[in-house]
Amino acid sequence: MVSLLLDRFLRASANCVRAPSAGLAIAAALALPACAASRANDGEAIVEQDGASVCFRVATFKTPSLIAPAAQDVDRERVVASAIRVGRYDASGYVAVWGAADPADQLGRGIRLDRKVRWCYGKTPAGFSATLAAQPLSAGRYRVEIEAAHIAEPIEHSESADFASEFCLAGRAGELRLIPCATAGKPASP
Missing domain, CATH: 2.60.40 (Immunoglobulin-like)
Known part of the structure; x- marks a missing residue:
């Protein structure tokens, strides 16, 4: 699901951000909370x-x-x-x-x-x-x-x-x- 959201974000940001590295940095920052939310138990x-x-x-x-x-x-x-x-x-x-x-x-x-x-x-x-x-x-x-x-x-x-x-x-x-x-x-x- 995170990869689907990341893909959609990258496609949308390609039209708004000229520098691909900026779009990638933003996408990575948005993906971080999903990865950091992982824990041993809830x-x-x-x-x-x-x-x-x-x-x-x-x-x-x-x-x-x-x-x-x-x-x-x-x-x-x-x-x-x-x-x-x-x-x-x-x-x-x-x-x-x-x-x-x-x-x-x-x-x-x-x-x-x-x-x-x-x-x-x-x-x-x-x-x-x-x-x-x-x-x-x-x-x-x-x-x-x-x-x-x-x-x-x-x-x-x-x-x-x-x-x-x-x-x-x-x-x-x-x-x-x-x-x-x-x-x-x-x-x-x-």
Whole structure:
């Protein structure tokens, strides 16, 4: 989409700007915010424990802005999730342990998110297909990623609205429980 806009801009500016280098400089400056808006995730995935299950949900996400990203509420916006992935950090790095996704993989398709939508580890959401069977959880550091899109009209103007968080599990009396993650010795995120 950026390349289409850049192409249109260059064609339009060719009639207005005599020096091609000036038109190119302006086009590059306009393209910069789109490239600079890239970030690891747009919102935090909330991790909760429900009995023996570890569950995930979302509440807010940031929209790209030149001045400051604005927090948006998923209840007020059309945010559609297309995949969920969980991975574990270990001595060899980061290893995927569970995943599920919308089999159609089309923008706008998936599960509409709001604050009440909650997914629990290993339970494939309705309408999704497992992309990786759930591995048994054990004590350690994990990362959950929810791939989503903030759907706009027309759909071509939609933007990513990805969510992620790290969480830690500890074993106690044969049960795993959610604990705060210590930052010391933290492996690098993928």
